[in-house]
Amino acid sequence: MTTAGTKRGSILSGALALFAERGFDATTVPMIAASAGVGAGTIYRYFENKEVLGNSLFQEYVGIFTETLRDEFPFDETVRNQFHHIFQSMIRFTIKEVHALYFIKTHSSAHFLDDVSHKCFQDLLDILRTFFDSGKEKKEIKELPSSALIAIVYGAFLELQRLVQIGELQPETKLVEDVEESIWDAVRLHA
Amino acid sequence: MTTAGTKRGSILSGALALFAERGFDATTVPMIAASAGVGAGTIYRYFENKEVLGNSLFQEYVGIFTETLRDEFPFDETVRNQFHHIFQSMIRFTIKEVHALYFIKTHSSAHFLDDVSHKCFQDLLDILRTFFDSGKEKKEIKELPSSALIAIVYGAFLELQRLVQIGELQPETKLVEDVEESIWDAVRLHA
């Protein structure tokens, strides 16, 4: 019966889509208001200013992505299966929130991000770091710095995701599986 | 026949560094002027407006990158060696112009880009596309859409480059070789 957060929610959604498409700086507050179907002033009832809105949005979705990765993580399974979980989580997150990953990607070193946002993002990367560290110990992952491994997986995935977004790639099952295998090949230790 | 005017050059350099660091929209014309050591008005002698400057910059560096890739391309060698050339070109370009690749990456779908810029960027991607198409024919590259293969290589490389940029990764010979091998593993067709 409560609709608490209905407005806040539409503002965040509207901002997400616009920030992903045009970027934070090229998006005006009235644009966000129109996209959320609220008055411009209303945005300031929920967010102190545009930067706070940007940080809230970033933290919100980095948080959801982090949870998605952590959720049901198969700690006891093979490294390959763990990688599959990570890849599938990325896919799932992308399907649930089309713009979120692209927004995170394009704004993860944006000038307006505060310390909390940076911390959130580090937490996200730490999940991948932990996975790679354990994989390297088990001799199943290449002996590269984890930050490099993350960059490869994260960079490749996000660039692919952009292609899906702009319609240049259809995310059919076969393609998704092949891409997963391709990125896995990049990081796995070959015999 | 190039580097026309030392001023034009400093403006482009200044703008490149600033656009890479802060993004096009968060960079003001006076900032560029200060960084180039010229008056704000001088910028308008060389570029009609900020957007034109952005496009010139984009085209300039995408052009250089394209040339770098084309230069001495080993058409008659193995696919692996061709990949090595591409990878080395990326490295060389990055070393020559630290900010250029990151600027290209973060602005390749920017709102201010005109048709010429998009065309330039397509030309760049086409080099990679041609390489992958021929590699797939020779059964040395995975049977994935070329756009996906490009995304993987380009995405991974740029994310790595960012780490080097921010100092989180030292580009020593061993690391660079390992990374090349890793990305090659992602795209090569395994036995």
Next chain:
Amino acid sequence: MTTAGTKRGSILSGALALFAERGFDATTVPMIAASAGVGAGTIYRYFENKEVLGNSLFQEYVGIFTETLRDEFPFDETVRNQFHHIFQSMIRFTIKEVHALYFIKTHSSAHFLDDVSHKCFQDLLDILRTFFDSGKEKKEIKELPSSALIAIVYGAFLELQRLVQIGELQPETKLVEDVEESIWDAVRLHA
């Protein structure tokens, strides 16, 4: 036959304190609402808008001040005793409503005042004018324009009142008597 509604009263009190401290323009309607312990919308049940509230407040307190001066005015006593009554009335009014006199002072030529407010304020000054006119006739008050005499008494008193307000002066009996004598010296005709 007044104090209609406890809410109207709290709104007026809240507004009085805030207008005196911050001024009309720097006081927001939500501030007044909070200070009065009512919702912002409630203010509009009692006052058409902020300007009307400002005028009501001004008229209310100028009216009370006027009454205080008129009340038991010793028409048949000496000019000095009449002056004492005026001075005592100012003191009494100030004690009853600490902020009122300062509010009147700082807003008596405010941009939002309407004709009725200006008229009220003139009525107040007329009491002093009448007193001075009669005092000059009796050769007990200096031969200065009444408006000048009013300015001296009113100006000096209000500036003193401000000192009491901000705690820089303690309104002890001796001081009050001395100040009265000082201001009386300013206007009385010396032998």
Next chain:
Amino acid sequence: MTTAGTKRGSILSGALALFAERGFDATTVPMIAASAGVGAGTIYRYFENKEVLGNSLFQEYVGIFTETLRDEFPFDETVRNQFHHIFQSMIRFTIKEVHALYFIKTHSSAHFLDDVSHKCFQDLLDILRTFFDSGKEKKEIKELPSSALIAIVYGAFLELQRLVQIGELQPETKLVEDVEESIWDAVRLHA
């Protein structure tokens, strides 16, 4: 040959007149710009923001007023002559800068004033304080707290000044002399 400060000067003049007439809060930046004959943006070349402009203005004119009082102060003459100097300085300052004194009066406890402004204003009052302290020592001034004496002189003078401003009083020689005598009567120790 330098016109350095021409714009800055017109902005300050324009702002002074408007702040005196309408008050700081009821004056908009475009109003100031129009009154100074410059573009709105120009104001921000000279003053960081509206508050800084307000403080600069306050400090500027309080400073001039302070200098006017200090200039040729007759330290070795009678207390009465010193009072005459003070009164004449106030008159001179008022004639030179019609709006300045009223602006100072109405904004000396304004919400936007910073510490420097408060300090400036204290310096101004300290001149009067020093005069009264020395006068009391010489038994020529009433034994009232100096702050109270200042309030009487300052309050009376400013209220009179307002009457001149709005045209209700003509500042003829005779009137000015009489008013000086009246205010002197308020503070001098009577035999």
Next chain:
DNA sequence: AATGAATGAGAATTCATTCAT
């Protein structure tokens, strides 16, 4: 009647661009 969330007109401020020097 009372509320306070929502609104949008209007204020402060920024910055791409022009132009007199």
Next chain:
DNA sequence: CATGAATGAATTCTCATTCAT
């Protein structure tokens, strides 16, 4: 040619006022 002070359109943000609950 080069400059940077000046501009005003565009942007962020505030707050008096309304109105559904």
